[in-house]
Amino acid sequence: MSSAKQPLEVPDPILGGFHSYQRVQTPRTGRVLARWLAALGVIVVLAGFLPWTQNIRSYGQLTTLRPQDRPQTVPTTIGGRIAGWRVREGQLVKKGDTLVEITEIKEKYFDPELVERTREQLEAKVAALEQNEGKTVALGDQQDALRAGLAVSLDKARNKVEQTRLKVNSDEADLRAAEKDFAIAQQQLGRQEELYRQGLKSLTELEQRRLKFQESTAKLQGVENKLGASRQELINSQLELTSLGADYQDKLAKSESERRSAVAYQFDSEGQIAKLRNELANLRIRSGFYAIRAPQDGYVVRALKQGIGEIVKEGEDVVTVMPIAPELAAELYVKPMDVPLLSVGREVRLQFDGWPALVFSGWPGSSFGTFGGRVAVIDNIDSQGLYRVLVTPDRTQEAWPQQLRIGSGVYGWALLDDVSIWFELWRQLNGFPPNFEGVPTNGGKGEKGKIAAKEDKPVFSDEEETK
Structure with missing residues (x-):
């Protein structure tokens, strides 16, 4: 017990006259812990000056940039009775291939001649x-x-x-x-x-x-x-x-x-x-129209009608076809307060469901399993209080996985300005918006995430950019 404790090396001139004070001893473990805490505090203070990339987090799903690449339901132009199926689910079909054959149900068209x-x-x-x-x-x-x-x-x-x-x-x-x-x-x-x-x-x-x-x-x-x-x-x-x-x-x-x-x-x-x-x-x-044909190359995803002899009405959907090699895009939803911070061409990092990843949102360069993208479309109207943003693959970075499927979940964060960690903590505690001074040059973060403060460039969607 005595080996673990030592008397004070420098007696206090004021308290040294007290008998109880002279018997008090400081444990060595406490001093070590104090030194560690002091060192940790210094590290935390120094870490507060490290750079941190601000970002806007959002969640969505995979879709396609072009409407013709999305899953398409093939309707029947005329009403009739299903006479036979020429495909099965999951089968690859070419444009013009017969999917379903129907026969006439209106008496004025019964005559074969x-x-x-x-x-x-x-x-x-x-x-x-x-x-x-x-x-x-x-x-x-x-x-x-x-x-x-x-x-x-x-x-x-x-x-x-x-x-x-x-x-x-x-x-x-x-x-x-x-x-x-x-x-x-x-x-x-x-x-x-x-x-x-x-x-x-x-x-x-x-x-x-x-x-x-x-x-x-x-x-x-x-x-x-x-x-x-x-x-x-x-x-x-x-x-x-x-x-x-x-x-x-x-x-x-x-x-x-x-x-x-x-x-x-x-x-x-x-x-x-x-x-x-x-x-x-x-x-x-x-x-x-007695033969319902594939409108484009793709895979038969689902048959919406079953069996032989079932009656289909005019304009009723019969089968769903998924086009081949669609141009994928991430459909993300952001809050209205974050929309002014986004612009067409801004860099976005994406994490796909089912794909292993190690994410450091503030240090995108240190993340593993994330993929790059660029903002392509920003909707001008909201959808249930959120604004839709379409993100396409960044051609200058690694390609998106081939195993991705339309409809799977995706988590993304748009990269904004580089600030200090202490500033980001202070912003988060006060609920302030991210630092924003203008629209990024070079179609994204510019040089190492810096914002061109003097360039007052408006935010456009891809349709307005085309105009």
Whole structure:
């Protein structure tokens, strides 16, 4: 017991006079511990001046940068019944390979010769249209013939009117001559009767004169009748000339009506032909939808429908295909207060689930099993209070493992400024944000993580960078 304890080497001038103080001894272990604690304290103080890389920690999952590289569900364009599967889950398929075959369920498409019958209807309609075009041409020729016949008939009728008018003039001249002859015969008869009463003329001569007078009277009456008939014939020829135009106009109107009906039928037939062509094209395209084909090269991940004979609706998903060799990206979610600290091109360190790693977040160069990345996209809208950030592989550093799969978890931290450890502890205790002075140059941390304080470069997403 006495060997483990020693008296004080330098007695205290004040307490040395006390008996109890003189009996107190200091253990050697305590002195050693005190020295170790002092040395540790010095080390801790010195370590506080060591550099520390500030970072933004976040967790997410693996996805792809391009939408076409993500798992794709293949729907059916038309409704139908599953007739047979041509692939199995996990099978590699090429673009255009048949995945599933379906059969028709709509009764209007049951006819196996529907495409051929529709084509025959189209050909028949086209032939009918050609014949109708011939009818239209014939009706046009008929109208031309009617117009030519009208011109000839009008000339003929005009000639007949003129001929009848000349005949009337001739009959009027004959009438004037017959009237004069009648007047002379009447005067001669009067003188003959006077001479007969005086006994100068015989009864025979008187009767001869009376006979001539009767002949003149009959001639005058015949000429008057002939003139009346000529005038009536002139009126009839004029009426015929007038009615001739109306008659031909009626024929032309009827022919024009038939021609317009033929033209209307032609337009209607052209519309029906266009409709039949559209229907025929739709049927041919629809026949190609009976085989659901792979939209791109990939692996069949999951069959969303099972068995044979199951009914699928129009636009319903049938199978999921995972594209080959997708361009992977880490989908991380950060807090709104950390978004201003990020920029496109900033360096990020990633740790993947299932991949062994030894992480020192403040000393990324000392970490093991982490992989480099660069910020490629920063969303402009939040998702349930967090902002999505897409990180792509850093081509200048080690490649990401080939065993990674879309959907696996990933832990990442974006590297910011280099500060002292004591400053980082002080910031964490006070809840202050990381040190931020500007946007990094050279697309990342710049030279050893320093920030360009004078360069006020805005933060863009990859879409805005492209613009």
